[in-house]
Amino acid sequence: DIVMTQTPLSSPVTLGQPASISCTSSQSLVHGDGNTYLSWYQQRPGQPPRLLIYKISNRFSGVPDRFSGSGAGTDFTLKITRVEAEDVGVYYCMQATQFPYTFGQGTKLEIK
Amino acid sequence: QVQVAESGGGVVQPGGSLRLSCAASGFTFSSYGFHWVRQAPGKGLEWLAFIRYDESNTYYADSVKGRFTISRDIAKNTLYLQMNSLRPEDTAVYHCAKDLTAGFASNGPDWWGQGTLVSVSS
Numbered sequence: 590d591i592v593m594t595q596t597p598l599s600s601p602v603t604l605g606q607p608a609s610i611s612c613t614s615s616q617s618l619v620h621g622d623g624n625t626y627l628s629w630y631q632q633r634p635g636q637p638p639r640l641l642i643y644k645i646s647n648r649f650s651g652v653p654d655r656f657s658g659s660g661a662g663t664d665f666t667l668k669i670t671r672v673e674a675e676d677v678g679v680y681y682c683m684q685a686t687q688f689p690y691t692f693g694q695g696t697k698l699e700i701k
Numbered sequence: 702q703v704q705v706a707e708s709g710g711g712v713v714q715p716g717g718s719l720r721l722s723c724a725a726s727g728f729t730f731s732s733y734g735f736h737w738v739r740q741a742p743g744k745g746l747e748w749l750a751f752i753r754y755d756e757s758n759t760y761y762a763d764s765v766k767g768r769f770t771i772s773r774d775i776a777k778n779t780l781y782l783q784m785n786s787l788r789p790e791d792t793a794v795y796h797c798a799k800d801l802t803a804g805f806a807s808n809g810p811d812w813w814g815q816g817t818l819v820s821v822s823s
Contacts (some may be wrong), residue, residue, distance in 0.1 A: 590761070628809045630746075637796055637813040638738075639744065649801075649811065681746055683808035688760040690736075690748040 590683050591615050595693035601701045608669040610696045612682035617662050619686070626685035629658055629667045632695075633678040641680075644669065672699065702811045703727040705780075707797050710817030717787050721817060723780040723797030734800040735781045737771060738784050739793035739819075745792075745802040751783065754804060765791075787821045794818050 592615040594650060610629075628649045629642040640649040642658035644695045655670040669676060677700060682693040705776070709721040737749040750771040751760045759771050770783040780797050795817055799811030 622806075626808060629750070632746075637815055638798075638810075639813070640801070640809075640811045643801055643808055643811075679745075683746075683809055684747070685807055689762045690747045690751070690809060692748060695745040 591618070591687055591691050593682055593691050593693040595680075595682060595696050598694060599697045601699050602672045603701050604674060605671050608672050608676075608698060610667045610680050610682075610698075612660075612665045612667070612693050614663045614665075614684055618665075618684050619662065625661065626654055627643050627658075627660070627665050628683045628685060629656075629661060630681045630683060631676075632681065633675075633686070636678075638681065653683055669698075672698070674698070703734075703799065705797050705799055705812055706815040707795060707817040709738045710819045712820045712822060713787055714823050715788060715821055717821070718783070718785045719787065719819060721784065721795055721797075721819070722780040723782075723814060725778050725780065725799065727798075729803075730773075734802075734807055735771075735780045736771065736798045736800065737769075737780075737795060738810065738813075739791075739795045739797060740816070741790075741793040744793075744801040749795075751800070751807060753779070753807075754800075759811045759813065784819070787819075789821050792819060792821050794800070 624668045630638040646658045679695045708749045734753045747820045766785045798813040799810040801808035
């Protein structure tokens with residue numbers, strides 16, 4: 590199975606400042622069809638997960654443009670340009686290149 | 702709008718069985734694959750199973766393979782998860798989620814339900 594490792598596990602951020610979360614996979618996420626199926630999810634307290642980014646860098650419907658994804662192969666990053674109070678929660682990366690799909694451990698974003 | 706809603710959770714003894722349901726609306730149910738994902742109390746997300754739009758393939762995490770079965774009823778726009786031989790470590794909130802991509806391919810989950818709590822305890 591592909592192991593997804595996120596860093597940091599906790600990220601205290603000042604409102605209005607940027608935040609960055611890294612995700613590393615134990616093997617390349619490039620699918621045989623040429624796509625890389627790496628997604629990012631946000632889970633606010635008491636809520637189900639919400640898709641933010643799919644295929645490394647594509648923002649899902651309704652996601653603010655302060656969220657962006659980048660990376661290739663085995664190393665990926667989620668960036669928030671200016672953190673807002675509503676961004677508090679846990680962020681997960683997930684690979685959908687190979688079954689079984691696997692999630693990272695989660696990164697808790699909190700306000701300083 | 703897209704809606705998915707789970708039901709069927711509850712308390713069950715170790716070794717027991719439970720069937721979860723997930724009612725979907727707001728889109729063409731028969732065109733999309735579906736996932737089950739769980740979250741143990743205070744823990745992260747664990748992907749469990751996927752069924753393709755046409756039921757041609759199903760896939761499972763090793764932790765549930767041989768015990769859980771994912772299925773769907775297109776006439777009822779409903780997804781199911783049959784859970785047998787339940788263990789205390791299966792205690793979690795179980796979410797169903799629609800796949801992002803219509804058709805055979807899979808991009809992973811997009812829309813998620815609120816989840817239903819399953820507690821395995823004697």
